Amino acid sequence: MNELIEKILNERIRPLLARDGGNVELLEVKDGIVKVKLTGACHGCPMAQVTITKLVEKKIMDELPEIKQVIAVS
Numbered sequence: 001m002n003e004l005i006e007k008i009l010n011e012r013i014r015p016l017l018a019r020d021g022g023n024v025e026l027l028e029v030k031d032g033i034v035k036v037k038l039t040g041a042c043h044g045c046p047m048a049q050v051t052i053t054k055l056v057e058k059k060i061m062d063e064l065p066e067i068k069q070v071i072a073v074s
Helices: 002-018 048-063
Strands: 022-030 033-040 069-072
Touching (some): 033 048
């Protein structure tokens, strides 16, 4: 599962975040919950929660319906 999520991050999410100087790190996948950490310009950004739900969570869940939630960890 980690490899599939990393593939989605690499192909569909990281290029978008990189345009604004950000990135995302996969921390853990357990029981359908994905934990990630926003880094670079995304870390601490006022729009970070929107980035997690509208970009990261949506793209992962679109391709992997078994994922229930994506959580940002500081």
